[in-house]
Structure formats: structure tokens, C-alpha cells
Amino acid sequence: MTSPVELAGLRPRVDKALAAFLAEQRTRLTGIDPALAEVSDALEDFVLGGGKRLRPAFAYWGYRGAFGADSDAVVAALSALELVQASALIHDDLMDRSDTRRGEPSVHRRFEHRHREASWRGAPSAFGDSAAVLLGDLALVWSDELLHVSGLGPAELARARPVFDEMRTELTVGQYLDVLTQATADTSLERAGKVARFKSAKYTVERPLLLGAAIAGAPAELAASYTAFGLPLGEAFQLRDDILGVFGDPAQTGKPAGDDLREGKRTYLIAAAFGALSPADRAELDAGLGRADLDVERLRSLVRDCGALTATERRIDELMSAALAALEAAPIDEDARTVLHALADAATRRSV
Template identity: 75%
Template sequence: MTSPLERAGLRPRVDKALAAFLAVRRTQLLTIDDVLTDVADALEEFVLRGGKRLRPAFAYWGYRGAGGIDSEQVVSAVAALELVQASALIHDDLMDRSDTRRGEPSIHRRFSAHHSKAGWAGDGTGFGDNAAVLLGDLALVWSDDLLHSSGVELADLARARPVFDTMRTEVTVGQYLDVLTQATGDTSLERAGKVARYKSAKYTVERPLLLGAALAGAPESLSASYSAYGLPLGEAFQLRDDVLGVFGDPAQTGKPAGDDLREGKRTYLIAAAHEALSPADRAELESRLGDPALDEAGVARMRDLIRDSGALTRTETRITQLTEEAVSALSAADVEEEARSVLFELADAATRRSV
């Protein structure tokens, strides 16, 4: 059976649109200075290597579900979401001091290593950090460029633009809320839910769907149905991400085991454990959470605390409830039938994944 991410040949078409766009931008960079080859190489490899293409898939099938006609121009427009995602991941890795992404060095580590290998003056770590800030910013700028150069009609772009802008604002402030929550130590379920909603949930599912709807000129009633489907599904997606951040297999996730624990992420999973643990176990959880030197034994102990508290079961139950809510909303929506079928499959792919 064809993966929902492959239906309509979408994934290779998105990859083709991104590759063509990045090739043009490479030429543009090299007219400025040949040393920018390093920047072009890094962004091409980061954007084109791996990635589920989930956001373009939700946008494309949101468009098709609203009666939109397939075209390469629309595929190029929704591919712009991958550049927003690249920006968010590059900055996220820097803020979390993550060494790897998809099994390869993160951007700041890549440029730090480049500095050291070249024997340049100054601090290699600082150079890598600066490069990651700038490359993340460049990816965000290029997301605009790709959307506007996609070839879709100007009237369609005018409808889609406010959705695109709102989405980028939400993911940026959601990231700030995540950083703030780690600093304040707020371990409430309410705060964890808000961070998940704005950092990831809305820009993973709801806003891409609404972007597709806007490109197709969908009625407000369909956009409301997409929100009713997309918001709970996006939250379920993020909860699955949180589970994988603690219990995932590094060989599949491409990140070291327990990275979310070392980074001190105050996720729903952690909040649920914090609420249920005894005072002594809660104190142990707090003492280990956010310790960058947490070793394999420490990660295993944290996993035991979370599992024994019932938080893992509670989180899995919440994922199931949210997914069922999303599927119910989609069932009642006035969506074109092929798109409805794919969106059902995407709901399953987003919440039952191992990466």
C-alpha cells in the first residue's frame, strides 16, 4: 500500500521543487562570494536529506480536499513549508545544544567543525552558533521566496499569505515559550499543552491545512472543519514526538537517547509524571531533568520514573483520544473523498510513527 506521504507522487515532487529552488539560490549566493558554497551545501543537504514532508502533505491534501486542481505550482507553494521547518529545526538544535539531526551533525556543530578543520582564528563554537542563527534565518527568508515564486495565481497567494505569516509567528513564539518554560521550571500540564500547541501542533497540521484551503479558495466552514481536525491531531503528533524524545530508538530517530531529558524539556509526558510521582521521586526527577551530563544509566532511571508514574500510559491514552477527536471531525467535514481518505491515513502516520 502506498504511503500517504507518497500519494499523488507528492514526496518526490516536493523534493524536486526544493532541489530546483535551492539550485537557483546557490547560483545567487555564488555571485556574492565563492565562500558561500559552504552555506549552499549545508542548506541543500539539510533540507533535502530525509524529512517526512508531512507539512507539505497536509497543505496539499487540504488544498485538494477543498476542490483544488493539482499542479506543480501548488506543489512548489506547499514545499515552502519545508523551509520554515528547516529554519525551526536549525534554531531548535542550536538552542538545545543538540549534536545531531537525522543522524548527521547539526548545523552549528557542522560549522564549528569546519572552523576547527580550517584552523581559523577565534572561537569555533561561537562561529558555529553564529552560522546556525544566520542559516536558520536564511531558510526562513527563502520560505517566502519559494512561496512567492511558486507560480500560483496572485489572488490565491493573497488569500494564503495571512495563514503563512500567522503560522511563522506562532512557531516562533511557541519556541520562545518552550525556552521560557525550561527557564522558569513550570511543569504544569496547562503550560506543557500550550507549548506543544504553538511550538509544533499548529504549524505541523492545522496551519498547513488552512494554507491549502486558502490556496483553493475554500469556504470558511471547511476551514473550521480543518481546524477541528488539525488542532487535536497536531497536539497528538507533538505528544508522540515527546514520547520518542525519551523512549525512542536513536537508530530510528537520528538523535541520542534521552536528549529531551538532558535539555530539560517540560513536555506533557514530564508534566504528567511530575503530577503523579511521590515527593521523593518528584525531587529525583527534577534533579536529573536538564542535566547535560545525564548518562545512559541516568536516562534509564528517568524512564523508569516516568513509566512507573503512569505518565507514559497517560500520554499514550491522550494521543489516542486526540487522534479519535481529529478523525471524528474529519468524518463530519465536507471534504473531497480522495483527500479525506489520505487525511485519515496521515492521521495514522503522524501518531503511530517511530521517527
């Protein structure tokens, strides 16, 4: 069966737009200094070497759902979402001290290794961290540039700009709330839900849909329908990610088993466990989170046996039901409705 991201040949079109843009940036960077070829290499590998192109897919079909006509300029503009995603992942891996991403060294580890291999001065880890901060920032800067050189007209750009800006602000403060939640050890479902919404849910589904709608000049009624569909779907997407972060197969996630436990993530899944465990088991889970030498299987069993995994799966089902009901009622193109339904199903099952 054709993946919903492949419909309209979307994935190769996004890849082509990104490759062309990054090739232009390589020329710019190496013209400044040949040493910057390593920066281009790293960002090209990161952006072009993987990813499901889920955010451009939601944006594109949000645009088509608003009866927008297909064009290469629209695809190029929506491809800018992949650079926002790259920035978020590079910074997230650094903050979480993750060693890998998609089965390859994370960006800060890549540059740490480069420093060590070259026997440069100073601490390899400090160099890697600095490089990751700067490359993540550069990807975010380039996301703005790609949107503006995509070929969209002035009116379309003017409509897109507020959505694009709001999305990047929400993502950044969501990342801060995630860091704050780990530092304060907040285990409330309310805080876990807010982090899920702002760190991931809104910029994964809702804002891409609204970006597509804005470019198409959609009315407020359709935008409201996209929010009613996209926000619960985005939360369901993040809850699935939370489950994979604890119980996922490394071959599927590209990260070590139980990586969220090792990073001490206070996700909805973990918050549900804290609410269900006995005081003794809660203390054991709290003591184990964030430890490099944790017993992954023991913590998994605590989370599973208390019913937190089942409760999180149930919450995903509830969110999906709400999202699909909103999609069914949305005043959109029927072909786009069909594809968005398939995207929703694939996103929450990670089959995209």
C-alpha cells in the same frame, strides 16, 4: 502499502521543487562570494537530505480536499513549508545544544567542525552558533520567496499570505514559550499543552491544512472543519514526539537515547510525571533533567512507573478520536478524506 505522502507522487514533486529552488539560490550566493558555497551545501544537505514532507502533504491534501485542481505551482508553493521546518529545526537544535539531527551533525556543530578543521581564529563554538542563527534565518526568508515565485496567481497568493504569516508567528512565539518553560521550570500540564500547540501542533497540521484551503478558496465552514481536525491531531503528533524524545530508539529518531531528558525538556509527558510522582521521586526527576551526566534509564523508569507514559498514550488516543471525528464530518473530497485519515494514523505512529 503506499505511504500517504507518496500518493499523487507528492514526495518526489516536493523534492524536485526544493532542489530547483535551492539550485537557483546557490547561483545567487556563489555570485556574491565563493565562500558562500558552504552555506548552500549545508542548506541543501539539510533540506534535501531527509524529512518526511509531512507538512506539504497535509497542505496538499487540504487543498485537494477543498476541491482544488492539482498543479505544479501549488506543489511548489506548499514546498515552502519545508523551508519553514528547516529554519525551526536549525534554531531548535542550537537552542537545545543538540549534537545531531537525522543522524548527522546539527548545523551549528557542522560549522563548528569547519572552523576547527580550518584552524580559524576565535572560538569554534561561537562560529558554529552564529552560522546556525544565520542559516536558520536564511531558510525562513527563502520560505517566503519560494511561496511567491511558485507560480500561484495573485488572488491565490493574497489568500495564502495571512495563513502563512500567522503560522510563522505562532511557531516563533511557541519556540520562545518552550525556552521560557525550561528557564522557569514550569511543570504544569496547561503550559506544556500550550507549548505543544504553538511550537509544533499548529504549524505541523492545522496551518498547512488551512494554507491549502486558502489557496483553493475554501469557504469558512471547511476551514473550521480543518481546524477541528488539525489542531488535536497536531497535538497528538507532538505528544508522540515527546514520547520518542524520552523512550525512542536512536536509529529511529536520529538523536541520542533520552535526548529530551538531557535537554531538560518540560513536555506534556514530563508534566504528567511531575503530577503523579511522590515528592522524593519528583525531586529526583527535577534534579536529573538537563544534566549531561544523567542516568537515562533511571529517569525513564520514574516516568514510566508513575503512569505518565500510559497517561500520555491515553491522551494521544483521545486527541486522535476527536481529530478523526472532525475529519469524518468535514465537507471535503472523499479521496482527500481517505488520504488525510491515513496521514493522521501515520503521523501519530511515525510511519510516514
